[in-house]
Amino acid sequence: MDRKVIIAGNWKMNKNACEGVALVEDLKKIFADCSCSCEADVVVCPPFTTIGAVVEAAKNSNIKVGAQNIHWADNGAFTGEISGDMLKTAGVEYVIIGHSERRQYFGETDATVNARLKAALKYDLIPIVCVGELLDERESGKTEAVLSTQIRGGFDGISGAEMEKIVVAYEPVWAIGTGKTATPEIAEAAHAHIRKELAAMFGTEVAEKVRIQYGGSMKAANARELVAQKDIDGGLIGGAALKADEFAKLICEALGK
Numbered sequence: 001m002d003r004k005v006i007i008a009g010n011w012k013m014n015k016n017a018c019e020g021v022a023l024v025e026d027l028k029k030i031f032a033d034c035s036c037s038c039e040a041d042v043v044v045c046p047p048f049t050t051i052g053a054v055v056e057a058a059k060n061s062n063i064k065v066g067a068q069n070i071h072w073a074d075n076g077a078f079t080g081e082i083s084g085d086m087l088k089t090a091g092v093e094y095v096i097i098g099h100s101e102r103r104q105y106f107g108e109t110d111a112t113v114n115a116r117l118k119a120a121l122k123y124d125l126i127p128i129v130c131v132g133e134l135l136d137e138r139e140s141g142k143t144e145a146v147l148s149t150q151i152r153g154g155f156d157g158i159s160g161a162e163m164e165k166i167v168v169a170y171e172p173v174w175a176i177g178t179g180k181t182a183t184p185e186i187a188e189a190a191h192a193h194i195r196k197e198l199a200a201m202f203g204t205e206v207a208e209k210v211r212i213q214y215g216g217s218m219k220a221a222n223a224r225e226l227v228a229q230k231d232i233d234g235g236l237i238g239g240a241a242l243k244a245d246e247f248a249k250l251i252c253e254a255l256g257k
C-alpha cells in the first residue's frame with residue numbers, strides 16, 4: 001500500500017506573524033532547489049494569530065497550513081476558542097486535534113477529541129488526531145490498551161470514508177520535547193497496533209489507507225529509520241520544525257533521500 005508521506009510541523013506557542021512568515025520564506029527558498037517537498041505532504045501549524053500571514057506567505061508553494069485546535073461548535077459563547085468556519089475561511093487545510101499538551105494542560109478527553117474531530121470533518125479540514133501513552137503507562141505494560149481506548153473513543157461515530165481522510169499521529173508522551181525518541185521498533189509496534197485497531201473498527205481496506213505519523217523528538221538524524229518502518233507514514237514535528245534547514249532536511253531524510 002502506497003501512502004504519501006506527510007510531515008507536519010507543530011509550532012506550538014512559538015513564532016509571531018513576522019517570525020512565521022520568515023520561516024515560511026526560508027522554507028520556500030530551500031524547497032525551490034529541492035524536490036523533496038513535492039513528494040511529501042508538507043504542513044506547518046502556526047499559532048492562530050500567525051495563521052493569516054503564513055497562509056499568505058505559503059500561497060503558490062507546496063506548504064499547507066494547519067491549526068493546532070478547533071472547537072466543536074460553529075460559533076457562540078466559547079471564549080478563547082476557534083471554529084471550523086473561522087479556520088476554513090482563513091485558508092487552513094489541516095488541524096491538529098488531541099495533542100498530548102491539550103490533553104495534559106487543557107482537559108482534553110477522548111470525548112472532546114471526538115467532538116472536535118467531527119467539527120473538522122464538517123468543515124472539510126484534514127484532522128491530525130494525536131494519541132499516545134504516558135511513561136508510566138508504557139512502563140506498566142498498558143501502551144496498547146491506552147492506544148485502543150483513545151482510538152475507540154476518538155473515532156467513535158466516524159464513517160470509513162471519513163476515516164480514510166484522517167491522519168493519526170502516534171506521539172508517546174515521554175518522547176515529546178524530551179529528546180528521547182522511541183526506537184524504530186518501539187514506534188513500529190505502536191503504529192501496527194493502531195492500524196490493527198483501525199482495521200477492527202473500519203475494516204482492513206480503510207485501515208491500510210490511513211496515514212499514521214510518528215511524533216516525539218523526531219529530527220533529521222532519526223527521521224529516515226523511523227519513516228522506513230512499514231506502518232510509519234511521516235512525522236508530527238515540534239522542536240525540529242522551528243528551523244527551516246532542519247525541517248527541510250528532515251523531510252528529505254523521511255523520504256529516504
Ligand code: PEP
Nearest residue numbers: 176177215216217238239
Ligand atoms: C509535538 O509537539 O507534537 C512533538 C512531537 O514535539 P517534539 O518534536 O519537540 O518532541
